[in-house]
Amino acid sequence: MQLESPVSVQWIADFIGARLFGNPDQMATGINEIHKVQPGDISFVDFEKYYSKCLNSAATIIIINKEVEVPAGKTVLVCDDPFSAYVSLVKHFKPFERATQLISSTAVIGEGTIIQPGAFIGNHVHIGSNCLIHANVSIYDGCIIGNHVIIHSGTVLGADAFYFKRRKDRAVQYDKLESCGRVIIKDDVEIGALCTIDKGVSGDTIIGQGSKLDNHIQVGHGTIIGRNCLIASHVGIAGKTTLEDEVILWGQVGVNKDLTIGKGAVVYAQSGVPASIEGGKTYFGSPVVEAREKMKELGWIRRIPILWERVMGEK
Amino acid sequence: MQLESPVSVQWIADFIGARLFGNPDQMATGINEIHKVQPGDISFVDFEKYYSKCLNSAATIIIINKEVEVPAGKTVLVCDDPFSAYVSLVKHFKPFERATQLISSTAVIGEGTIIQPGAFIGNHVHIGSNCLIHANVSIYDGCIIGNHVIIHSGTVLGADAFYFKRRKDRAVQYDKLESCGRVIIKDDVEIGALCTIDKGVSGDTIIGQGSKLDNHIQVGHGTIIGRNCLIASHVGIAGKTTLEDEVILWGQVGVNKDLTIGKGAVVYAQSGVPASIEGGKTYFGSPVVEAREKMKELGWIRRIPILWERVMGEK
Amino acid sequence: MQLESPVSVQWIADFIGARLFGNPDQMATGINEIHKVQPGDISFVDFEKYYSKCLNSAATIIIINKEVEVPAGKTVLVCDDPFSAYVSLVKHFKPFERATQLISSTAVIGEGTIIQPGAFIGNHVHIGSNCLIHANVSIYDGCIIGNHVIIHSGTVLGADAFYFKRRKDRAVQYDKLESCGRVIIKDDVEIGALCTIDKGVSGDTIIGQGSKLDNHIQVGHGTIIGRNCLIASHVGIAGKTTLEDEVILWGQVGVNKDLTIGKGAVVYAQSGVPASIEGGKTYFGSPVVEAREKMKELGWIRRIPILWERVMGEK
Numbered sequence: 001m002q003l004e005s006p007v008s009v010q011w012i013a014d015f016i017g018a019r020l021f022g023n024p025d026q027m028a029t030g031i032n033e034i035h036k037v038q039p040g041d042i043s044f045v046d047f048e049k050y051y052s053k054c055l056n057s058a059a060t061i062i063i064i065n066k067e068v069e070v071p072a073g074k075t076v077l078v079c080d081d082p083f084s085a086y087v088s089l090v091k092h093f094k095p096f097e098r099a100t101q102l103i104s105s106t107a108v109i110g111e112g113t114i115i116q117p118g119a120f121i122g123n124h125v126h127i128g129s130n131c132l133i134h135a136n137v138s139i140y141d142g143c144i145i146g147n148h149v150i151i152h153s154g155t156v157l158g159a160d161a162f163y164f165k166r167r168k169d170r171a172v173q174y175d176k177l178e179s180c181g182r183v184i185i186k187d188d189v190e191i192g193a194l195c196t197i198d199k200g201v202s203g204d205t206i207i208g209q210g211s212k213l214d215n216h217i218q219v220g221h222g223t224i225i226g227r228n229c230l231i232a233s234h235v236g237i238a239g240k241t242t243l244e245d246e247v248i249l250w251g252q253v254g255v256n257k258d259l260t261i262g263k264g265a266v267v268y269a270q271s272g273v274p275a276s277i278e279g280g281k282t283y284f285g286s287p288v289v290e291a292r293e294k295m296k297e298l299g300w301i302r303r304i305p306i307l308w309e310r311v312m313g314e315k
Numbered sequence: 316m317q318l319e320s321p322v323s324v325q326w327i328a329d330f331i332g333a334r335l336f337g338n339p340d341q342m343a344t345g346i347n348e349i350h351k352v353q354p355g356d357i358s359f360v361d362f363e364k365y366y367s368k369c370l371n372s373a374a375t376i377i378i379i380n381k382e383v384e385v386p387a388g389k390t391v392l393v394c395d396d397p398f399s400a401y402v403s404l405v406k407h408f409k410p411f412e413r414a415t416q417l418i419s420s421t422a423v424i425g426e427g428t429i430i431q432p433g434a435f436i437g438n439h440v441h442i443g444s445n446c447l448i449h450a451n452v453s454i455y456d457g458c459i460i461g462n463h464v465i466i467h468s469g470t471v472l473g474a475d476a477f478y479f480k481r482r483k484d485r486a487v488q489y490d491k492l493e494s495c496g497r498v499i500i501k502d503d504v505e506i507g508a509l510c511t512i513d514k515g516v517s518g519d520t521i522i523g524q525g526s527k528l529d530n531h532i533q534v535g536h537g538t539i540i541g542r543n544c545l546i547a548s549h550v551g552i553a554g555k556t557t558l559e560d561e562v563i564l565w566g567q568v569g570v571n572k573d574l575t576i577g578k579g580a581v582v583y584a585q586s587g588v589p590a591s592i593e594g595g596k597t598y599f600g601s602p603v604v605e606a607r608e609k610m611k612e613l614g615w616i617r618r619i620p621i622l623w624e625r626v627m628g629e630k
Numbered sequence: 631m632q633l634e635s636p637v638s639v640q641w642i643a644d645f646i647g648a649r650l651f652g653n654p655d656q657m658a659t660g661i662n663e664i665h666k667v668q669p670g671d672i673s674f675v676d677f678e679k680y681y682s683k684c685l686n687s688a689a690t691i692i693i694i695n696k697e698v699e700v701p702a703g704k705t706v707l708v709c710d711d712p713f714s715a716y717v718s719l720v721k722h723f724k725p726f727e728r729a730t731q732l733i734s735s736t737a738v739i740g741e742g743t744i745i746q747p748g749a750f751i752g753n754h755v756h757i758g759s760n761c762l763i764h765a766n767v768s769i770y771d772g773c774i775i776g777n778h779v780i781i782h783s784g785t786v787l788g789a790d791a792f793y794f795k796r797r798k799d800r801a802v803q804y805d806k807l808e809s810c811g812r813v814i815i816k817d818d819v820e821i822g823a824l825c826t827i828d829k830g831v832s833g834d835t836i837i838g839q840g841s842k843l844d845n846h847i848q849v850g851h852g853t854i855i856g857r858n859c860l861i862a863s864h865v866g867i868a869g870k871t872t873l874e875d876e877v878i879l880w881g882q883v884g885v886n887k888d889l890t891i892g893k894g895a896v897v898y899a900q901s902g903v904p905a906s907i908e909g910g911k912t913y914f915g916s917p918v919v920e921a922r923e924k925m926k927e928l929g930w931i932r933r934i935p936i937l938w939e940r941v942m943g944e945k
Binding site for chain 2: 132136152192215
């Protein structure tokens with residue numbers, strides 16, 4: 001996320017109790033996890049194996065748990081627990097704002113848009129024109145919705161990312177990475193009933209123009225769905241995944257995190273996608289293979305008894 | 316759906332900008348997609364391969380994109396885009412009615428029925444006697460609910476059919492078929508929390524008497540579920556499918572569209588039903604086969620290493 | 631469940647129209663189904679094969695459909711339909727209480743807890759301190775929630791157990807076992823959006839301290855989830871199952887009823903768990919086996935064509 005106004009790194013260092021190395025006059029303009037960083041951003045790293053990736057990323061200010069050589073033009077903030085330091089910054093710059101009414105007075109709602117009874121529209125939500133938000137929808141703070149969007153009842157936009165750091169030495173082991181990203185729904189999208197589109201950890205979860213989602217669909221934090229995708233009910237898509245344009249996922253498909261499904265790919269019902277798959281092809285199975293390969297495989301399995309009889313001389 | 320009063324075909328032709336062939340004095344009494352037509356209905360067809368089916372159906376008025384021979388007693392309305400013409404008629408005769416309060420003043424609610432806080436009851440909804448509608452349920456306009464029905468929190472009845480025509484030459488490719496059908500819940504049905512029962516495209520989605528649905532279930536548009544069916548959580552049933560009486564579906568089963576599951580069939584958890592299956596049997600697998608066949612198949616797979624060793628002389 | 635004050639067995643016998651055998655001065659202190667009984671409890675049995683289990687259980691008062699020898703110190707209540715008798719007692723001692731406002735005046739809500747708009751908090755609900763209950767959550771009567779708990783929008787706590795007795799000779803075949811148990815959410819739990827945690831039939835459904843649930847998760851009646859479990863979206867867990875501490879279930883996993891998943895077990899996405907599995911291991915498949923066995927199995931299936939060619943001399 002971008003900060004509302006630049007903040008000095010010295011202030012940041014004092015706030016999180018870190019030692020500052022590098023340029024003390026640096027100004028921070030954003031806070032982002034490593035997957036989304038740009039110049040001016042604060043980011044953090046606490047695993048040695050990712051030190052180099054983070055120090056060489058676009059991030060300008062790095063919170064880290066070891067004294068390291070400071071890359072040119074960057075500022076390094078050293079503290080014992082970069083994860084908690086990062087979370088405390090997110091909480092400070094993006095505090096939870098309690099709502100006191102179903103439609104926040106800071107929400108901006110376009111002309112011709114209908115909000116049905118019982119829908120919750122959080123603070124700083126922007127909804128375009130000619131949208132239809134059905135009863136009992138919940139839209140968390142800061143979501144951005146385009147024009148001609150339809151959202152059916154019970155759907156939840158902008159719930160927190162499901163993202164935890166495990167600390168096995170504590171009684172309560174899972175430590176939450178507070179999310180400060182947004183959900184962006186582009187024009188002409190229709191989202192069915194009882195779907196969940198989680199906000200990004202620090203970036204945006206995006207549903208591309210003209211995509212249509214059926215009911216009971218989960219879209220994880222930071223996932224980007226292209227234009228004109230068609231997604232059937234009970235599909236679950238984990239975080240930070242990309243669906244290129246015109247992807248079709250049939251019912252109950254599961255898609256892993258951090259992968260890409262290529263343009264125009266079609267995935268048959270109940271399939272599981274563990275890793276990136278190319279566009280323009282049709283897939284089936286869990287784990288998926290091309291659908292025609294899966295069909296052949298099912299045929300081979302049916303032939304095992306014939307093989308058995310030939311080899312073993314018995315049924 | 317039935318029209319509130321008959322409408323002349325000449326009015327229809329003028330409204331959609333079509334050329335009229337056949338009987339100009341014909342009156343239309345209903346609008347239905349091809350799967351649900353009856354005499355007096357307007358229907359549409361835009362694929363040459365379905366021309367004959369539609370022209371020979373029970374529909375009396377056919378909107379079509381080619382000049383054809385007019386079947387006896389019928390009226391044919393020729394225009395470039397029958398799909399859009401049909402959608403414009405649905406929107407005209409069944410316009411969306413904005414709600415201004417949680418329980419519509421046009422809803423009819425029977426004696427002894429309890430509506431818990433936060434539930435939305437749309438326009439023209441009928442609910443029978445001694446029902447219990449839990450908090451935050453959403454019931455769209457026009458749904459019909461019998462007596463002694465229990466609906467748990469968050470469930471959504473009557474959301475739009477997930478039915479689109481793809482137009483690959485447009486920037487926004489999926490063109491929505493506006494649905495005007497209803498949801499009908501018969502007596503003694505219990506529906507769990509966070510289920511979705513979509514309305515039919517033009518006909519009814521029906522849950523038969525005494526059927527019990529667990530949580531997170533999806534029932535697609537126009538699907539008909541018989542009496543005394545038992546459906547476990549996370550089951551997804553696509554559109555226009557039929558479950559005969561006493562069908563049992565265990566958790567996370569997926570059922571394709573346009574098929575029939577015979578009376579008393581039992582389908583084990585996580586199975587996928589791609590095509591019609593006979594009643595009175597037990598099924599497992601994705602795609603399903605009879606459960607005992609699936610069990611045998613799993614046994615055969617476990618024997619492949621034995622075969623390999625015998626044939627290849629190595630493990 | 632415990633009764634608010636002890637009730638004489640003679641009153642119970644009269645209320646349900648049963649003949650009393652054994653100690654007529656016995657006082658009942660609770661009502662429980664057979665899986666949860668303790669001394670002082672009323673329970674019921676109507677299948678001959680479970681007579682002995684029920685008569686020898688901790689229950690003090692047994693409703694049964696046959697005259698039997700009365701175990702020492704117990705009271706036996708004989709009637710034609712113990713199931714209906716039990717249900718009538720549950721309804722009498724735990725009647726449904728209609729709610730008239732979104733937050734019941736009998737709910738107890740701790741300091742620092744935020745309830746967002748549209749959330750329903752039923753009668754006698756207890757919520758601890760510093761919790762965050764998001765918009766449009768539904769919490770049924772009697773649920774108990776600890777401290778530092780976060781519940782995301784649309785989630786439903788405490789809906790009825792999905793538990794029916796089938797009576798094939800009736801028009802409406804499924805007869806509901808009224809549930810009177812509770813849902814208990816321990817400290818530091820986070821539950822995602824659109825989850826369902828059903829109440830126990832007579833005991834408690836428990837989510838252990840520090841466990842984190844993603845979206846669209848179903849937890850059945852009486853299921854007990856340990857500490858620090860991590861459950862991804864669309865997971866369905868049936869009733870009366872136990873997850874020991876630190877279990878991880880990935881997306882769309884299905885878990886059968888009446889089983890135990892051992893401490894620290896990890897189950898990969900889309901797997902199905904039909905029976906108990908040991909802790910400390912990683913599983914995959916439907917039905918699950920250890921993940922490395924499943925991977926080997928997938929490899930063996932890919933080798934069938936090689937075997938076929940060798941044995942049959944053709945591709």
